[in-house]
Amino acid sequence: MYTIYLVEDEISLNQLISSYLRQEGWDVVSFTDGEEARAAIAREPHLWILDIMLPGVDGYQLIREIKKENEAIPVIFISARDADLDRIVGLELGSDDYLAKPFQTRELIIRVRKLFERVYGKTKEADLAASPPAPVVVSPYTIDGHARTVKRGADQEVELTSKEFDLLMHFVSHAGQVVQREHILNEVWGEDYFGTDRVVDDLIWRLRKKMPELRLETVYGFGYRLVKR
Structure with a gap:
């Protein structure tokens, strides 16, 4: 870092x-x-x-x-x-x-x-690629960024699309911080994306539906924040 x-x-x-x-x-x-x-x-x-x-x-x-x-x-x-x-x-x-x-x-x-x-x-x-990061626990979920998998508990796998997983990892890497929609768009969709920022809200809705115990808060007028237990 x-x-x-x-x-x-x-x-x-x-x-x-x-x-x-x-x-x-x-x-x-x-x-x-x-x-x-x-x-x-x-x-x-x-x-x-x-x-x-x-x-x-x-x-x-x-x-x-x-x-x-x-x-x-x-x-x-x-x-x-x-x-x-x-x-x-x-x-x-x-x-x-x-x-x-x-x-x-x-x-x-x-x-x-x-x-x-x-x-x-x-x-x-290069150092990060040589030493894959350890799985991250955001209770009750275990998130493996290298394998791109999410499990609830010991063996219940949560099926996420590639974009949903990218969004989840973005929140994990900024846990505890308020993240703006514009920032999410740039990092998850890329700086060349020219669509509406409503795609962020839609993707977050899908992520919450698949991971209901994820403490993903809405900070009204600013963005979103992941709270780790």
Whole structure:
């Protein structure tokens, strides 16, 4: 699992970005001021996302110290100031990407993915393929992601379509988190899907019917959440 350190002093934006990053399965540690983030530099996450304007130690100072500790750690700058100037200064200091506020959270997710691929390649995916994950128990169901099977109890198999199983695994990998319909569409149907998001509701209805004891909650106005017992 990739670890991301996010430094953003606007609390609501910090929480929003953190939520979206975690929905991708990434581990996120967030900071709201530069001094707090500075104390964590030695831990060396896989990625830093830095706001430039911060109380105390600003993003420019942080990236200098991050790159001094380990030049290979990638950094994405975000800023609401002069975009051209910040982009140039950021590149000079070693940033790997830049986003000007306001930005679409989905664009940040895509840029993070691309950056991980460029910096770390397919190593983690290859490791996962070599060591299949152990079955996950969401009582009373046992879900085997490698064999793509679901059992209730010891031997009662639950028959799921491929799409139903993909949706189930998506909820399992984000257990406890609220997942938006848009996010489910992108991950289960793909970013090229152009149909209505009603397909999400329909598929969830089918999943609930086949797995009635699955604690899949509707968070009205936002999305869905799987609660593990």
